[in-house]
Amino acid sequence: MRYDEKSVRTIPVETASAKYSVIVGNGILHTLYHRLPKRKQAFVLTSPEIWALWSKQFLSSFPKEDQPCVLFLHAGERHKRLGHVERLASELAAARADRSSLLIAFGGGIIGDMGGFLAAIYMRGMDYVQVPSTLLAQVDSSVGGKTGANLAAGKNLIGSFHHPLAVFADIDLLQTLSDRELRAGLFESIKAGVIRDARLFRFMERNAEAILRRDSRALEYVISASIRMKANIVGIDERESGLRMILNFGHTVGHSIEAATHYRKLRHGEAIAWGMLAALQLGRMRGTISAEHADRVERTILAYGPLPSFNVSAEELMDASSRDKKNRAGVRRFVFPQGIGNASVVENVTDKELIAAIEWLLARVRKP
Numbered sequence: 001m002r003y004d005e006k007s008v009r010t011i012p013v014e015t016a017s018a019k020y021s022v023i024v025g026n027g028i029l030h031t032l033y034h035r036l037p038k039r040k041q042a043f044v045l046t047s048p049e050i051w052a053l054w055s056k057q058f059l060s061s062f063p064k065e066d067q068p069c070v071l072f073l074h075a076g077e078r079h080k081r082l083g084h085v086e087r088l089a090s091e092l093a094a095a096r097a098d099r100s101s102l103l104i105a106f107g108g109g110i111i112g113d114m115g116g117f118l119a120a121i122y123m124r125g126m127d128y129v130q131v132p133s134t135l136l137a138q139v140d141s142s143v144g145g146k147t148g149a150n151l152a153a154g155k156n157l158i159g160s161f162h163h164p165l166a167v168f169a170d171i172d173l174l175q176t177l178s179d180r181e182l183r184a185g186l187f188e189s190i191k192a193g194v195i196r197d198a199r200l201f202r203f204m205e206r207n208a209e210a211i212l213r214r215d216s217r218a219l220e221y222v223i224s225a226s227i228r229m230k231a232n233i234v235g236i237d238e239r240e241s242g243l244r245m246i247l248n249f250g251h252t253v254g255h256s257i258e259a260a261t262h263y264r265k266l267r268h269g270e271a272i273a274w275g276m277l278a279a280l281q282l283g284r285m286r287g288t289i290s291a292e293h294a295d296r297v298e299r300t301i302l303a304y305g306p307l308p309s310f311n312v313s314a315e316e317l318m319d320a321s322s323r324d325k326k327n328r329a330g331v332r333r334f335v336f337p338q339g340i341g342n343a344s345v346v347e348n349v350t351d352k353e354l355i356a357a358i359e360w361l362l363a364r365v366r367k368p
């Protein structure tokens with residue numbers, strides 16, 4: 001393990017309502033206790049799977065007399081529900097947590113979103129930090145303050161903006177991540193490059209082999225650049241009233257694919273990768289992106305594959321898209337890249353255009 005402080009980067013996040021740092025590097029868990037804001041009592045929310053793998057390293061910096069109290073949430077989207085928020089809040093109350101306690105959300109995006117939401121509402125708000133353990137959580141979900149849970153009616157329909165006091169992204173945690181989870185997170189980094197950081201995109205275009213073999217320096221660059229991009233966007237538009245919407249490149253069709261496959265078949269990042277291909281095709285059809293740029297983005301997405309196939313009809317995807325549209329104030333937004341490193345939001349994609357893009361996509365899914 002490395003403890004070299006020089007290999008640890010600090011990325012500032014400054015929004016209208018919060019100011020904090022994201023610490024990225026190797027070996028951060030070994031110094032975690034000393035980096036945490038000091039509180040009377042610390043609670044860790046994690047999953048049994050992650051705790052089995054990483055509790056020893058996680059606890060290595062905590063002194064015997066100041067051990068955190070550990071709460072568990074099982075892995076899986078079906079556990080991202082209000083019932084578990086109530087159970088966890090009751091466990092906090094039983095352990096006498098109060099507003100001066102600290103919650104540490106240690107896990108992937110589900111633990112991060114649920115931990116953040118629990119912290120947002122327990123006693124009307126307590127402090128928390130994020131220790132993201134998946135690539136997706138490190139490059140995306142742990143930054144920006146969106147927290148929440150799912151309803152039967154849809155994903156993330158309940159929640160709150162509640163920023164952490166800090167984010168500690170230890171790259172070593174990614175050593176135990178499956179290849180599939182790693183790739184799923186990398187699709188969000190490709191997205192980050194396409195919409196706002198041409199240098200990050202070029203790096204990912206040229207270095208797929210090193211990144212996929214988890215070369216530490218390559219991963220560090222990708223993670224830091226992705227976080228910087230997101231920090232910059234949420235700094236300008238915290239509440240998603242404008243610019244932040246470009247983070248949804250690939251997410252309109254991606255969300256429909258997730259819903260139509262009941263959140264079981266694909267990882268979020270994989271659905272977003274398919275969704276980016278559909279959005280690129282819409283861009284090609286409208287002429288908002290050159291064929292050369294669209295092909296480069298498409299080739300890069302496929303280089304981080306394989307993308308698992310799924311079996312749904314165009315009608316099922318259109319239905320899911322209409323339900324999603326209803327949940328979003330009747331507006332269906334698409335993010336169109338304009339070249340590489342720049343994107344804009346459009347709201348006037350017609351059903352006819354969407355059906356054409358979906359049919360094009362489904363032909364690719366069946367024969368990648």
Ligand SMILES: NC(=O)c1ccc[n+]([C@@H]2O[C@H](COP(=O)([O-])OP(=O)(O)OC[C@H]3O[C@@H](n4cnc5c(N)ncnc54)[C@H](O)[C@@H]3O)[C@@H](O)[C@H]2O)c1
Nearest residue numbers: 049075108109110111133134136137140141146173176177
């Ligand atoms: N708040 C936001 O802005 C935001 C943004 C994007 C996604 N999200 C949310 O994030 C969630 C998805 O997050 P995710 O992709 O991290 O999934 P996840 O939290 O389900 O984790 C994926 C799997 O990886 C395992 N895992 C986690 N860390 C590990 C490690 N270090 N080694 C081995 N296994 C490990 C988990 O146990 C789980 O099985 C979704 O619910 C999505 O809505 C939120």
Ligand SMILES: [Zn+2]
Nearest residue numbers: 188251268272
């Ligand atoms: Zn996403």
